[in-house]
Amino acid sequence: MTDDVEISSAPAEAPPRYRASGDVGLVTPRDFTYRNEFRFQSGQILPEFTLRYETYGALNATRDNAILICHALSGDHHCAGWHSPDDRKPGWWNNLIGPGKAVDTRRFYVICANVLGGCQGSTGPLSINPQTGRPYGILFPFVTIPDMVRAQKHLLEHLGVSELHGVIGGSMGGMQALQLAIEYPRFVRRVLAMATTGRESAQAIAFNEVGRQAIMQDPAWNRGDYARESGPRVGLAIARMMAHITYVSDASMDRKFGRRKKENANTSAYTFDVQFEVEGYLRHQGQSFINRFDANSYLYITRALDQFDLTQAYGSIERAFAGVESETLVVGFTSDWLFPPEQNRDLALALLRAGKRASYAELDTDLGHDSFLLESEDLYGLVRGFLEREQPYEFDYSI
Amino acid sequence: MNRTVEKRTVDMEIIGGWVEPNTRVLDLGCGKGTLLDFLVQTKKVSGVGVDLDFAKISACIRRGLPAYQGDMIAFMRAFPEKHFDRVICSRTVQELSDPTGVILEALRVGRALTVGFVNHGFWKNRINMLVRGRKIRNAVYTTEWFESRPANPVTIADFEHFCALKGIRIARRAHLAGNWHDPCPGLPNLLAGYALYDLAR
Numbered sequence: 030m031t032d033d034v035e036i037s038s039a040p041a042e043a044p045p046r047y048r049a050s051g052d053v054g055l056v057t058p059r060d061f062t063y064r065n066e067f068r069f070q071s072g073q074i075l076p077e078f079t080l081r082y083e084t085y086g087a088l089n090a091t092r093d094n095a096i097l098i099c100h101a102l103s104g105d106h107h108c109a110g111w112h113s114p115d116d117r118k119p120g121w122w123n124n125l126i127g128p129g130k131a132v133d134t135r136r137f138y139v140i141c142a143n144v145l146g147g148c149q150g151s152t153g154p155l156s157i158n159p160q161t162g163r164p165y166g167i168l169f170p171f172v173t174i175p176d177m178v179r180a181q182k183h184l185l186e187h188l189g190v191s192e193l194h195g196v197i198g199g200s201m202g203g204m205q206a207l208q209l210a211i212e213y214p215r216f217v218r219r220v221l222a223m224a225t226t227g228r229e230s231a232q233a234i235a236f237n238e239v240g241r242q243a244i245m246q247d248p249a250w251n252r253g254d255y256a257r258e259s260g261p262r263v264g265l266a267i268a269r270m271m272a273h274i275t276y277v278s279d280a281s282m283d284r285k286f287g288r289r290k291k292e293n294a295n296t297s298a299y300t301f302d303v304q305f306e307v308e309g310y311l312r313h314q315g316q317s318f319i320n321r322f323d324a325n326s327y328l329y330i331t332r333a334l335d336q337f338d339l340t341q342a343y344g345s346i347e348r349a350f351a352g353v354e355s356e357t358l359v360v361g362f363t364s365d366w367l368f369p370p371e372q373n374r375d376l377a378l379a380l381l382r383a384g385k386r387a388s389y390a391e392l393d394t395d396l397g398h399d400s401f402l403l404e405s406e407d408l409y410g411l412v413r414g415f416l417e418r419e420q421p422y423e424f425d426y427s428i
Numbered sequence: 429m430n431r432t433v434e435k436r437t438v439d440m441e442i443i444g445g446w447v448e449p450n451t452r453v454l455d456l457g458c459g460k461g462t463l464l465d466f467l468v469q470t471k472k473v474s475g476v477g478v479d480l481d482f483a484k485i486s487a488c489i490r491r492g493l494p495a496y497q498g499d500m501i502a503f504m505r506a507f508p509e510k511h512f513d514r515v516i517c518s519r520t521v522q523e524l525s526d527p528t529g530v531i532l533e534a535l536r537v538g539r540a541l542t543v544g545f546v547n548h549g550f551w552k553n554r555i556n557m558l559v560r561g562r563k564i565r566n567a568v569y570t571t572e573w574f575e576s577r578p579a580n581p582v583t584i585a586d587f588e589h590f591c592a593l594k595g596i597r598i599a600r601r602a603h604l605a606g607n608w609h610d611p612c613p614g615l616p617n618l619l620a621g622y623a624l625y626d627l628a629r
Binding site: 356358374375377378381382384386387388389390391392393407410411414415418419421422423424425426427 | 433434435436452462465466469474476482483485486487488489490491492494495496497498503506507508511
């Protein structure tokens, strides 16, 4: 996910953005600690773990109006609202989630947690290893998408959710949504997976590997052993710059930057200083990322993505979906070249072959993989329509 | 409560009569899902619709119908033989760029194929062309030619010729008069405004 969700500045007399109608407003993250042993898919064990999460809206009496939002590789639990009135930006999916929005918090109890292995408050490589008194680093257990999902299931049980009205996610979030429906079929009524895949492709693994190599080849990585405020900042920034390119598209980059030069750039073409706006932009992306993300978490989570392969895990994709009881909507985006429409279509087709209720819709956008974060009435209408079934249409039987 | 009421049409009714209850149905060119919803409500079918248009798919999803946005031949190729009990191609066949390909593929993935179309051989349609010299307009052909997808002016005689040529068995047929309501008295290629076929391999 890119960091450049643009927020138009409100006129001076308007109420503060966090109090705008349709906004969940100020929110406070909370921590849930599961105080039992947690066994990872790898067999490795943590004595307990913590997930940082946010909720919006209220759980109903029957405790079945909850919607779980699953975040992507570099996302976190803060998907809507504002942490403080001074925040520069709201949560990453604020355009989709809120009172009266496509995911309507007047109607639904929305939950989003930072994944296990993450670095935004959930237990991950930055957490302190009780055996050494120092951050786990690469002694942290290997994390998989099923591990992330199982950890979140403990949180949902803690919150008293009896059944999920839906689970929504884009990219890695889509993988979690599918995995949740596979592992807990009776717990999930609707799955909305966008810009995702059932099997990380060679190209996607390749991009992840370049990112990991950038981190691991940085001497400051030190085999994962570094202090919180130091670490492989150069490597992580390069990994982010490269990954960022895969989240957008040729057309969207050209529209945003073209070949425009930086204003204060050296007028000589014969220099390696920043010349083009796109270079400055990517450097900024890299720099802002290192201030909020941990390099080891990046290694772990990209590895979890690489390992995701429903076909291999269950023998076949149809067998993976055999037990699914939820209804699924898969959404692809034409310009997504990281998880292209074809891979999204294949998910819906496999579900249908397995005899499940599944739909596929495709949005024609040129924003690339990050299109799932798009401000689009078409997308909002689709999401709302899927979550809030209209009354059955009536037929006039008089012929 | 804001209710949406839709008119049941005679061709829907006939298709409904041919569909077995609780079967698996594929609707090619499902539009906003009117026919499929009718079959779900009256025959408890488990259905899926295919359409190219995002707005139509979105409308199907809004009413709770599984729907797939994309090419219908590519869709069908993803399924094993006889996966569907019935494939329906209602008011769609005239717009297909590869009708033979779609129909043969539909007969592979479906045990039966139902086709419904406007008969261009109907005498009024002939006169319309002969006298007015203009493209026909009706509930299926709602737009001017320049706002329409390319469409084949298929007739009943043409369609039956196609079935004979490809060795496709016509299990049932229904011909409706020019009002698309009453049964056609005879000479269907001349007197029927609308035709329905139930095909099998």
